[in-house]
Amino acid sequence: MKKQGRLIVHTGSMFSGKTTSLWRELYRMRIANYKIAAFKPAVDNRDDEKKIVSHDNLELDAMKVTDLNEILAYADKHELDAIGIDEVQFFPNDPTEVIDIFNELMKRNITIVCSGLDMDFKTRPFEIIKEIMPIADELTKHHAICASCGEDAWASYRKSSDESRIQIGSKDKYEPLCRECYNEKMNEREKTKNQITMEELGD
Ligand SMILES: [Zn+2]
Numbered sequence: 001m002k003k004q005g006r007l008i009v010h011t012g013s014m015f016s017g018k019t020t021s022l023w024r025e026l027y028r029m030r031i032a033n034y035k036i037a038a039f040k041p042a043v044d045n046r047d048d049e050k051k052i053v054s055h056d057n058l059e060l061d062a063m064k065v066t067d068l069n070e071i072l073a074y075a076d077k078h079e080l081d082a083i084g085i086d087e088v089q090f091f092p093n094d095p096t097e098v099i100d101i102f103n104e105l106m107k108r109n110i111t112i113v114c115s116g117l118d119m120d121f122k123t124r125p126f127e128i129i130k131e132i133m134p135i136a137d138e139l140t141k142h143h144a145i146c147a148s149c150g151e152d153a154w155a156s157y158r159k160s161s162d163e164s165r166i167q168i169g170s171k172d173k174y175e176p177l178c179r180e181c182y183n184e185k186m187n188e189r190e191k192t193k194n195q196i197t198m199e200e201l202g203d
């Protein structure tokens with residue numbers, strides 16, 4: 001019986017176990033002798049060149065690609081059953097193009113397991129994730145633990161005042177916070193920023 005292509009999405013904040021879940025899914029498929037390949041965006045330079053490394057150091061060989069079209073080309077050359085894509089929100093492809101590529105892959109009976117951040121550090125949704133969530137067969141939103149109060153975390157708080165949207169980092173640059181603790185810290189930050197401006201004005 002031929003396996004049907006499906007879309008499985010793991011999303012959530014940083015340190016929520018998204019990559020670990022992606023890895024676990026692929027590992028299960030590998031045991032069942034699925035032919036699998038894993039990919040991650042070239043922009044993710046945190047770890048080893050070839051591996052998907054989750055924060056708890058589970059490793060899987062992953063190819064770095066700059067564009068999701070490369071995955072389609074790769075799948076056409078190799079008879080794959082499933083592919084894993086880590087940090088899918090970082091690909092430069094237009095969200096509608098992502099849907100087209102995913103549909104093409106699923107037409108070839110390839111199952112796609114994706115992991116990606118739902119929101120950036122300002123809690124603005126990442127476009128690709130926003131687009132693929134409704135068409136997923138399976139969707140899991142993972143939660144880290146709030147670094148301040150121990151509730152389920154909601155957002156990835158950036159510790160520095162760097163404003164660029166993509167800033168690759170780990171615990172050195174981010175901490176998971178629940179909605180309340182996140183809003184509190186952002187308010188504090190806003191207050192400090194205003195104070196500095198007042199001082200600069202010589203007030
Ligand atoms: Zn909290």
